[in-house]
Amino acid sequence: MSIITLTGHLGSIGRIPNLLAKRLNYKLLDRELLIESAQMLGMNQSELEKFDERTNGLGGPLSKFLKYFIEKSAMSGIAGIDPSGLEATFTYSYAETAQGFKSDDLLYIDTMKQIMEGYAEQGNVIFVGRGGQAIFKNNKNAFNFRIVCDPEERIKRFALKANIDENEARKRIVDSDEQREIWHKKYFSIDYRSPYHYNLVMNSLLSDDEKTVDIISTYLDL
Structure with missing residues (x-):
């Protein structure tokens, strides 16, 4: 029975958690x-x-x-x-x-x-954010994945989703990135951006959400 953690910037993770939970029939914990x-x-x-x-x-x-x-x-x-x-x-x-x-x-x-x-x-559970990659770092049943994306693409996605202009979206994303970094350092003493905390780091700009779910599912089957 596996534990999956997903970490992603604002505007990068999209529908991946929901699609993955449905694909694997896992509980999604957000x-x-x-x-x-x-x-x-x-x-x-x-x-x-x-x-x-x-x-x-x-x-x-x-x-x-x-x-x-x-x-x-x-x-x-x-x-x-x-x-x-x-x-x-x-x-x-x-x-x-x-x-x-x-x-x-x-x-x-x-x-x-x-x-x-x-x-x-x-x-059989998926955790989205909340320091899951740090909490379960020593759990042999845990698989940690990080989803990244080009900042400009994240701005466009978030502006569309939140129905705001791109200038406002840019401000919110910059603030979110800064505060996530502070949050992880404050509570877990980690740089969550480091690839060493994850089994895989994937770029959602280079593949759509369904393809990313395919990659994660294949990795879990290895």
Whole structure:
């Protein structure tokens, strides 16, 4: 059961995560599922057990981790974990977390890592961003891929997707690149641009999304 991490600049990764998840029949874990996991912290134990039954796969380590926080919150009262706070934390962009925020930094990173590791225990999962290449760097079942693209092409793609002019798209992409670099150095002490963190680095300008998915799928079959 494999773990796949995908890392890409704004405007470079396109539909690759969704296409790859569909091709491999893997669970795709992005920011939305991290938010969902944080929401789960607000469930009581019986509600969480029902959730496990409905989803058929979120039990085990992830369920135990979430139950631990529920129990900790119940026992410690005011010192317990506030699920609404964690949910809000997971909605932050790279820029906001890189610059610092009100939530406890260590709580944020520890919670994110443990939730991701809980999903990884189930296997057959794709993580998009959030430091996956660093979190699973020593996991023999993990395959890390980075998607790059020419900056001018990224600007055109992002302007079209966000329905903004290219000057505004350029500003946002430059800021995003800077903040991603800060974020990875702050939380994981890595230069995420280095090819040494990845099994493969692919240029999405040189092949379309479907071809990139073909390449990744072939690599996994080797």
